[in-house]
Amino acid sequence: MWAIDLWMSTDGGALLAAAVLLPFVGMLLGLLLGGRWLQRVAFVLMPLGLALALAITAAWANTEGPLVYLLGGWSPPLGIALRADGAAVAMLLAVAGVVCGIGLFARADFGLGPDAPESRGAFAYWLLLLAVWGALNLVFVSGDLFTLYVALELLTFAGVPLVCLAGSGETLRAALRYMLFALCGSVLYLLGAVLLYGGYGTLDMPLLAGVVQPEPIAFAALALMTAGLLAKTALFPLHIWLPPAHGGAPAAASAVLSALVIKGSWFLVLRLWLDVMPGVASAQAAQLLAGLGAAAIVVGSVVALRQQRLKLLVAYSTVAQIGYLFLLFPMAFDAAGDMVLRDLAASAGVLQAIAHATAKAGMFMAAGLVYAALGHDRIDDLAGAARALPVAVAAFLVGGLALMGVVPSGAYLAKKLLLASADASGQWWWTWVLQGGAAFTAGYVVLVALRVFARPVTPLTELKPVSRLSQWAALGLAVASLLLSLAAVVGPLPAELLAKAFSLEELGTMLVLFGAGALLAAALARRPLLGKPSSAVRPGLGGLGTAFEAGDRLVRQWPSAMLALLLVAGTCGWLLARA
Amino acid sequence: MSVETLFALTACALVGIGLYGLIAQPHPLRKLVAFNIMGSGVFVLFGALAKRGAAAGLAADPVPQALLITAIVVAFAATAVTVALLLRLIESTDSASLAEPPAKD
Numbered sequence: 001m002w003a004i005d006l007w008m009s010t011d012g013g014a015l016l017a018a019a020v021l022l023p024f025v026g027m028l029l030g031l032l033l034g035g036r037w038l039q040r041v042a043f044v045l046m047p048l049g050l051a052l053a054l055a056i057t058a059a060w061a062n063t064e065g066p067l068v069y070l071l072g073g074w075s076p077p078l079g080i081a082l083r084a085d086g087a088a089v090a091m092l093l094a095v096a097g098v099v100c101g102i103g104l105f106a107r108a109d110f111g112l113g114p115d116a117p118e119s120r121g122a123f124a125y126w127l128l129l130l131a132v133w134g135a136l137n138l139v140f141v142s143g144d145l146f147t148l149y150v151a152l153e154l155l156t157f158a159g160v161p162l163v164c165l166a167g168s169g170e171t172l173r174a175a176l177r178y179m180l181f182a183l184c185g186s187v188l189y190l191l192g193a194v195l196l197y198g199g200y201g202t203l204d205m206p207l208l209a210g211v212v213q214p215e216p217i218a219f220a221a222l223a224l225m226t227a228g229l230l231a232k233t234a235l236f237p238l239h240i241w242l243p244p245a246h247g248g249a250p251a252a253a254s255a256v257l258s259a260l261v262i263k264g265s266w267f268l269v270l271r272l273w274l275d276v277m278p279g280v281a282s283a284q285a286a287q288l289l290a291g292l293g294a295a296a297i298v299v300g301s302v303v304a305l306r307q308q309r310l311k312l313l314v315a316y317s318t319v320a321q322i323g324y325l326f327l328l329f330p331m332a333f334d335a336a337g338d339m340v341l342r343d344l345a346a347s348a349g350v351l352q353a354i355a356h357a358t359a360k361a362g363m364f365m366a367a368g369l370v371y372a373a374l375g376h377d378r379i380d381d382l383a384g385a386a387r388a389l390p391v392a393v394a395a396f397l398v399g400g401l402a403l404m405g406v407v408p409s410g411a412y413l414a415k416k417l418l419l420a421s422a423d424a425s426g427q428w429w430w431t432w433v434l435q436g437g438a439a440f441t442a443g444y445v446v447l448v449a450l451r452v453f454a455r456p457v458t459p460l461t462e463l464k465p466v467s468r469l470s471q472w473a474a475l476g477l478a479v480a481s482l483l484l485s486l487a488a489v490v491g492p493l494p495a496e497l498l499a500k501a502f503s504l505e506e507l508g509t510m511l512v513l514f515g516a517g518a519l520l521a522a523a524l525a526r527r528p529l530l531g532k533p534s535s536a537v538r539p540g541l542g543g544l545g546t547a548f549e550a551g552d553r554l555v556r557q558w559p560s561a562m563l564a565l566l567l568v569a570g571t572c573g574w575l576l577a578r579a
Numbered sequence: 580m581s582v583e584t585l586f587a588l589t590a591c592a593l594v595g596i597g598l599y600g601l602i603a604q605p606h607p608l609r610k611l612v613a614f615n616i617m618g619s620g621v622f623v624l625f626g627a628l629a630k631r632g633a634a635a636g637l638a639a640d641p642v643p644q645a646l647l648i649t650a651i652v653v654a655f656a657a658t659a660v661t662v663a664l665l666l667r668l669i670e671s672t673d674s675a676s677l678a679e680p681p682a683k684d
Contacts, residue, residue: 077642150653160664162655164664167667169671172664172672173676174669179660180601180607191594194625197643198631201631203646403675558677
């Protein structure tokens with residue numbers, strides 16, 4: 001990907017530096033000016049940041065190759081370069097859009113208006129939202145592995161306090177677990193980067209890509225860095241911190257954490273495997289990543305179906321969807337184990353990441369609105385919610401449908417690309433995982449849909465009013481995910497990908513997936529799908545449901561998660577060295 | 580044994596001790612100390628690697644020093660944030676346990 005001259009700033013390269021600086025300038029201004037002004041600053045910065053992302057997209061479209069900006073005019077290896085290729089530009093744009101949506105939603109919960117008392121939680125929220133945004137932009141445009149380390153740490157430091165904005169003991173514990181486990185991941189990543197510097201004398205990505213060889217030091221470095229990043233992304237079995245953190249945070253914060261923060265470390269795995277060390281990465285090790293992804297889909301989805309609270313269901317759905325994000329890695333390799341399908345796999349991955357970011361933000365916001373209006377989010381007691389909160393419930397269901405890959409959602413196109421790649425490389429087994437994952441997603445959408453459309457035993461009367469703007473922001477993000485593939489084919493992807501999207505065959509597949517999802521939900525849910533809500537808890541398909549729950553609790557113990565981290569690093573290194 | 584090898588072995592030992600602490604010590608403060616020990620191991624390794632620059636006629640490669648100082652600042656900030664979180668946790672729950680309360684049905 002780095003064939004063009006990379007040692008000069010391109011036109012529009014300075015925009016990359018501006019995209020990183022803008023949120024941090026806002027943060028500092030907000031700190032200086034004080035609470036009341038912070039929200040105004042944030043609301044000015046959000047459209048500005050979106051405009052900047054659009055300007056970067058335009059500049060990228062007019063440039064052959066990536067946008068480059070050399071900080072201070074110093075070229076690597078001594079200087080630091082910011083670079084943005086297609087994937088980075090797409091992520092910048094998507095993050096700007098999602099941040100705007102989340103900002104509109106959060107106005108009601110964390111408003112700092114003249115009549116609202118200035119609260120520490122609200123003040124911290126806007127600062128952290130801007131910090132997450134800036135850190136993510138830095139992750140996307142960083143050109144060297146050490147700047148990326150700093151960017152990832154910034155992202156973690158901004159993400160962790162979002163977990164415990166409420167300040168209760170439970171959320172503080174979740175935040176501390178997240179912090180400590182993420183720190184383990186950071187050290188492993190840094191160790192890998194240090195080894196690479198020792199071996200090759202540079203950390204600049206294109207320079208490194210040119211000199212790195214498939215030899216022990218590179219295997220060790222890639223395995224350590226990958227394991228560290230997986231810990232920060234919370235790929236099963238390293239999801240120790242995710243459910244309590246994402247399920248316990250306020251909805252506006254959960255949306256940021258689930259939609260955006262985990263994408264930073266995932267994006268870096270993508271970079272390392274496909275761009276920096278394609279010659280070191282092997283098809284066998286990629287099977288490991290996707291295998292963990294498949295396990296994440298099965299465990300995350302089954303445990304999601306077993307949850308009692310809507311927010312925890314969405315959190316476990318994130319565990320499953322993170323698995324989906326890692327299925328792309330074996331698809332980059334052909335049957336002979338050479339990385340020839342790189343572009344296809346990368347496009348599918350970025351598309352899936354954006355589809356998940358938009359849909360999951362919408363779903364978390366919807367769950368938060370349901371909680372705010374009803375005073376609880378117990379899934380079994382949601383009867384009547386569809387009538388009481390039509391827009392929020394629609395946002396949840398549309399988000400769910402977009403995630404399962406209904407035409408023309410982004411997830412549909414991503415799945416189609418991956419299926420084509422699985423076909424071309426003869427890896428039929430991933431076809432089953434891809435379709436099975438969609439069926440599981442359909443399962444929990446069906447489960448929630450049946451609950452919210454059920455007739456309540458007693459009419460819902462004591463509803464608290466929720467902000468209309470928040471509801472529409474949630475629905476807007478969910479609909480954006482549902483229409484994403486249309487945007488993708490208007491943009492960089494070929495339009496013929498959607499040629500058969502509305503055919504009978506696709507409709508049939510969709511119906512089969514829905515049917516399979518409904519069967520899975522019926523078999524595994526805690527209570528019967530239809531019938532009296534008060535029936536006793538079932539173990540789910542001969543105890544399978546409870547067995548998965550127990551297994552999930554076991555791997556989320558601290559010692560087992562740490563051992564799993566070492567095991568993942570070791571196995572990954574062994575598989576890389578074997579090839 | 581050369582000085583570099585000695586440094587590298589020290590780094591290995593520190594990383595190993597840190598890893599053991601992170602896995603086996605239940606108290607968050609001890610985990611944090613273990614993280615710092617492990618981090619120190621990585622820093623020692625990085626410092627020792629700088630010696631390779633001597634081949635180019637320099638006393639040592641200066642880049643690792645510059646990166647190291649940044650990494651140390653980052654680790655320091657991480658430690659501070661974690662201690663703050665831990666203090667708040669103890670304040671509000673009177674315990675420093677990381678274990679999740681058992682699931683209720």
